[in-house]
Amino acid sequence: MNVSANKKGTTLIQKVKEEWKRNKELYIMILPVVIYFFIFMYIPMYGAAIAFKQFSPAKGILGSDWVGFTHFFRFFDGIYFVRVLKNTLVISVYSLIFGFPAPIILALLLNEVRVKWFKNLVQTVTYLPHFISLVVIIGLLKEFTISTGLVNDVFAFFGMDRFPLLQKPEAFRPLYIISEIWQTVGWNSIIYLAALSGIDEQLYEAARMDGANRWKQTLHITLPSIASTIIILFILRMGSLFTVGFEKIILMYNPSTYEVSDVISSYVYRSGLLDMNYSYSTAVGLFNSVMNFILLVVANKLSKRISKTSLW
Amino acid sequence: MKKFVALFLVFVLAFSVVGCGAKTEESKTPENVSGGVTAAPTTNETTQEEFTYPMEAKEFSYWMELVANINQVVTNMSEAPFSTALEKATGAKITYEHPVANQAKEQFNLMVASGELPDIFEYNILAEYPGGPEKAISDGVIVDLTDKLQEYAPNLYKFYQDNPDLAKLAKTDTGKYYSFPFIRGDASLMVFFGPVVNGKWLEDLGLEYPETMDEWHTMLTRFKNEKGATAPLTYEPWMLSDGNGSPFVGAFGIAEDFYLDEQGKIQYGSIQPGYKKFLETFNTWYEEGLLDADIETVNREQVAAKLTTGESGASMGFMASRMGTWIAATVGNDDYNFVGVKNPVEIKGDIPMFSQKDVAINGSMGDTFISTACEDVEAAMRYLDYGYSEEGKKLYNFGIEGESYEMKDEYPTYTDTILKNPDLTVVEAMAMYARSNYYGPFVQRKEYIEQYGYTYPQQKEANALWSISNVDKYRMPKVTATPEESEELAMIMNTILTYRDEMQVKYIMGIEDLDSYDTYVQNIKDMGIDRAIEIYEAALERFKNR
Numbered sequence: 001m002n003v004s005a006n007k008k009g010t011t012l013i014q015k016v017k018e019e020w021k022r023n024k025e026l027y028i029m030i031l032p033v034v035i036y037f038f039i040f041m042y043i044p045m046y047g048a049a050i051a052f053k054q055f056s057p058a059k060g061i062l063g064s065d066w067v068g069f070t071h072f073f074r075f076f077d078g079i080y081f082v083r084v085l086k087n088t089l090v091i092s093v094y095s096l097i098f099g100f101p102a103p104i105i106l107a108l109l110l111n112e113v114r115v116k117w118f119k120n121l122v123q124t125v126t127y128l129p130h131f132i133s134l135v136v137i138i139g140l141l142k143e144f145t146i147s148t149g150l151v152n153d154v155f156a157f158f159g160m161d162r163f164p165l166l167q168k169p170e171a172f173r174p175l176y177i178i179s180e181i182w183q184t185v186g187w188n189s190i191i192y193l194a195a196l197s198g199i200d201e202q203l204y205e206a207a208r209m210d211g212a213n214r215w216k217q218t219l220h221i222t223l224p225s226i227a228s229t230i231i232i233l234f235i236l237r238m239g240s241l242f243t244v245g246f247e248k249i250i251l252m253y254n255p256s257t258y259e260v261s262d263v264i265s266s267y268v269y270r271s272g273l274l275d276m277n278y279s280y281s282t283a284v285g286l287f288n289s290v291m292n293f294i295l296l297v298v299a300n301k302l303s304k305r306i307s308k309t310s311l312w
Numbered sequence: 313m314k315k316f317v318a319l320f321l322v323f324v325l326a327f328s329v330v331g332c333g334a335k336t337e338e339s340k341t342p343e344n345v346s347g348g349v350t351a352a353p354t355t356n357e358t359t360q361e362e363f364t365y366p367m368e369a370k371e372f373s374y375w376m377e378l379v380a381n382i383n384q385v386v387t388n389m390s391e392a393p394f395s396t397a398l399e400k401a402t403g404a405k406i407t408y409e410h411p412v413a414n415q416a417k418e419q420f421n422l423m424v425a426s427g428e429l430p431d432i433f434e435y436n437i438l439a440e441y442p443g444g445p446e447k448a449i450s451d452g453v454i455v456d457l458t459d460k461l462q463e464y465a466p467n468l469y470k471f472y473q474d475n476p477d478l479a480k481l482a483k484t485d486t487g488k489y490y491s492f493p494f495i496r497g498d499a500s501l502m503v504f505f506g507p508v509v510n511g512k513w514l515e516d517l518g519l520e521y522p523e524t525m526d527e528w529h530t531m532l533t534r535f536k537n538e539k540g541a542t543a544p545l546t547y548e549p550w551m552l553s554d555g556n557g558s559p560f561v562g563a564f565g566i567a568e569d570f571y572l573d574e575q576g577k578i579q580y581g582s583i584q585p586g587y588k589k590f591l592e593t594f595n596t597w598y599e600e601g602l603l604d605a606d607i608e609t610v611n612r613e614q615v616a617a618k619l620t621t622g623e624s625g626a627s628m629g630f631m632a633s634r635m636g637t638w639i640a641a642t643v644g645n646d647d648y649n650f651v652g653v654k655n656p657v658e659i660k661g662d663i664p665m666f667s668q669k670d671v672a673i674n675g676s677m678g679d680t681f682i683s684t685a686c687e688d689v690e691a692a693m694r695y696l697d698y699g700y701s702e703e704g705k706k707l708y709n710f711g712i713e714g715e716s717y718e719m720k721d722e723y724p725t726y727t728d729t730i731l732k733n734p735d736l737t738v739v740e741a742m743a744m745y746a747r748s749n750y751y752g753p754f755v756q757r758k759e760y761i762e763q764y765g766y767t768y769p770q771q772k773e774a775n776a777l778w779s780i781s782n783v784d785k786y787r788m789p790k791v792t793a794t795p796e797e798s799e800e801l802a803m804i805m806n807t808i809l810t811y812r813d814e815m816q817v818k819y820i821m822g823i824e825d826l827d828s829y830d831t832y833v834q835n836i837k838d839m840g841i842d843r844a845i846e847i848y849e850a851a852l853e854r855f856k857n858r
Contacts, residue, residue: 056442058451060425079807079839139611146606146614148542148623164606167821254549254608255813256821262810271806277442277799 051283064279071283080267088263092241095177100237102185104230107192108218123193126186134183138251141179142166172257176248191233195226231309239296242288264288365698366403370691375423375433378410379750381743385736392744397712401703404695424453431686432696434752437491438675443795445490454681455689457489464693467700468492471755481673481790485854492696492753494678496670499779501761505668506778507559508635510625511651511770513539521653521777524660525563525593528626532602535625543604545597546615546624553813559628562666563656564590570788570848571666578788578848580841582812583833591819591826598820608817622647631771639768652774655781667781671790678751699754708754711745724759731763738764791851801847804840811835 010018020027046061051071053064075081106126113119129137144150145165152162165171203221212220246265253261268284271277304310378389389395389408399405409430411419420435435441441448448454461469472479472489483489496502513535514521522528532544552558553568561568564586566579573579581587597603604610604624612634618624620641629635635650642648655664682692698704710717710724717724726742733741742749748760766772793801815832818824 056447056451057421057424058448058453074803078803080810142609142611143614146609148606162605164609166609167606167817254817256608256817256823258810258814267810270810271802277802 048282048286050279051286053279055279055282067279071277071280072287074280075284075287080262083259084262084264084267087260088242088244088265090260091173091176091244091263094173095180096237096241098177099181099184100234102181103188104192104226106185107189107196108222110189110193111196111222112214112218123186126189128186129183130187132183134247135251137179137183138248141175141252145171145175166252166254167256169257169260172253172261176252176261180248191229192226195229196222199225227307228309231303231307232311235296235299235303235311238299239292241295242291363694365401365701365703367691367694369403369405370688370695371405371407372432372686372692372695373409373430374406375409375411375420375430375435377416377434378413379743381739381750383413385740385744393715394707394711394745394747397707398698401707402695402698404691424451427685429453429683429685432680432682432692434678434680436676437679437681438792443798444484444792446484446486446488446792447795448681449484449488449490452684454490454683455686457491457682457693458483458487460690460693461489464690465492465697465700467697467704471495471700475672478672480855480858481671481675483858485792485851485858487858490681491675492680492699493673493675494751494753495700495755496672497755498758499669500775501758502670502672503668503775503779504631504670505629506631506655506774507626507628507653508638508650508774509627509653510535510619510648512647512649513625514651515649521651523654523657525560525656525658527660528656529593529597529602532597532626533600536600536602539622539625541623541625542601543606543618543624544602545626546604546607546610546618547627547629548610548612548615549608551628553816559655559664559667560594561587561590562664563658565658565665566590567666567786567788570845571786572788573786578845578852580836580845582816583836583841588826588829591816591829594820595822595826599822603820607820616641619650620648631774632767635771635774636767639770649770651770652777654777664781665783665786667778667783669779669781669783669787674790678753680753696753699752705755705757707746708752709746709748709757709760711742716741716745724757726763788848789852789855791848791855793847793851797847797851801844804844808836808839808841808844811839 050061050064052066052068053061054067055061055064059065110119110122113122146152147162147164151165156162165175199222203225204217207217207221242264244263244265246263246269249261249263249266250269253266264284265288268281271280300310300312374389376389378386382389382392386392388410390406395406395408416435417440420433420440423429437445437448437454441453443451445454449456457465461472472482478495482491482493509522509531511521513519514531517531517534517538519531519534520527522531535541535544552560558568561581566581566584566586568581568587570578570580594603598605598607604618606614610618615624615627615629616634616638619627619638627634629638631652635652638648638650642650655667657664680696682689682696686692699708706713706717706724710726711730713719715727716729717726719725730741730745731738736744739749742764746760747754748756749764766775792798815824819826819829
């Protein structure tokens, strides 16, 4: 119990002193992190002001003229606004639906494997793609999916027509998501494996006594035990729903798939190339962040209400 | 406790996974761009009065990007023998500052915003500074050189006097000179891109070099049927829409983007009847299997692979980085002989209207500026003007006489220090002694490319054939829009280009029927192409009056 809190009449300064005395090691430990966030995350935020300004390098961020919401309206009024917004959301939601459970499933499966060397092998093999540069991954993807590539060889073997998959709008999203899962599944499963290793063995033992089979054990012990980890990660993921990185899109897309692949970030990247309009890009970036923030808060609220787990 | 560990891990990972991924975009600016110069002015000694190099000792700070040609060898330009020689010749002591690789833009903006400018800097003000040079002058970033040019930069001034057309490219709409530009003078060496075919196959099939689109069709069909080519024509997709006037679009008397018609009026190519003809032709080629089925996704390596394994027999590309590589990969193999052919036309005997040809001063690379922070503008101008003098041109192009080059019969010949350096590649060695293999404030001479550019005779021939063109008449000059206009223009064109590129692919692949071409043209008009043309017309008017 907190001793000082019980004493009535202690001033705030005394409380702080008391608290500092008791936990000073902890405060010192967290100090670098606080400084880091302050310097690298909070101070640069004033730069976001140029979204409402007509940025001119000579006048600097603070000196440029205010233009209000001009840049935002210009983005909303664009012919392709609805399309890029839709594509961003669709790709994001798809990769959430398919990509989010994948590492959980992998972790659960690995958890059940009893042969140690096999488990290690699978883990290593699934981690590896994480360390390969995105450029190389997409390079491989392109090589595999051209009309004379591996994937088409398989298609041809089954008597289907050869077709360069990256020129097919229908194939773009599946390719994007599958390659993403392939690249990230192993790495992302580490978190869940860590959570899994924290489950008390006695729980399983008790369950076995009660006659629960492997499936029942997974369902009633393993999953509930890592539920909080899953939810936290899910909430964090919601916070980036409006963000589809332009690097991968730009490496993968071409005009024949624009209709499904052109997302906010890639569209802005192309606009940026043409007119190096910093203010406009910042406005779009800010719009993205605000949407993400709203989603994050909503997801957190929901989770708090439903499962009692939340970020704050 | 373990639960906490797990949660902690969650956070650590959630925040650490962010920083991965790299970005690449096939650069649209040709690398190994080169061009030599036989400077048009012959001699210029007589016009100069008493001033001679080296001048009295001056110190300047000089900000420039350390290009890939050299940044593996030295960390600062001052370590290169070139800098020492230049210092000795001009008398100016230079302190070089280099931005971190790939961060030139950020660091430049930071410098401008903080007002801590170097005396001299190299940057792409024309394209990268919002509002261009005019704005940079009025913002107080760079010095207006107009009034001082004649007195303090006599060599550059003389060059402008002798080449009034080129001088236009180096000033703003209001007639201000603002930089010491990188100048390519020799016309043939501004040409470095065009169509390439496998000449051995032509020989085998008894075909001449193709000139018309019909001859191309015949050739590609025979490549397919008799040579077993699965993708007779292939190329990197962005090259088709390259601003330089793609060979195939140009065959129909249009450029894909803006160009000048016979009356000198600005037209937008992608809505012309000629563009429809181009789309029809390419659609036919695609349906007949003459055009690579993977045409939208192939990259540089795949194109090279297809060409050098007999899957393809025709393409287009840059003289050194593409054609040179293909030739090198097939040296000694009798089935391949890559040759450049003329840009195709519709009617035999016509001279191609469009082709790739750079302008002598394109203002993008190596534009050198004197900033408002410079205390002795006159001396800085003297220093920079050196690159346009006879002696200076030699130093910038060939390096140090007796060390990196020797004069053999009046011809500056690179020595083995450059060409057979035991420690450095040719590119690196050249960049250590001179600046001819990238850019800078000087006039580039053709002897550079003659010794270095044409590794194979085919390249020299290609250069000659690609140079046959009337592009100078039809090409859109490099005009500048006003800051307000350029923003509007960018918004309009970004929408239009997205739509145009998308529809182009659909028409070529037959996903969209060409019956809808009129609707397509109307859509582009609705997106504001007329306004864009209007802006360009006004800019062109200002350009003409420079």
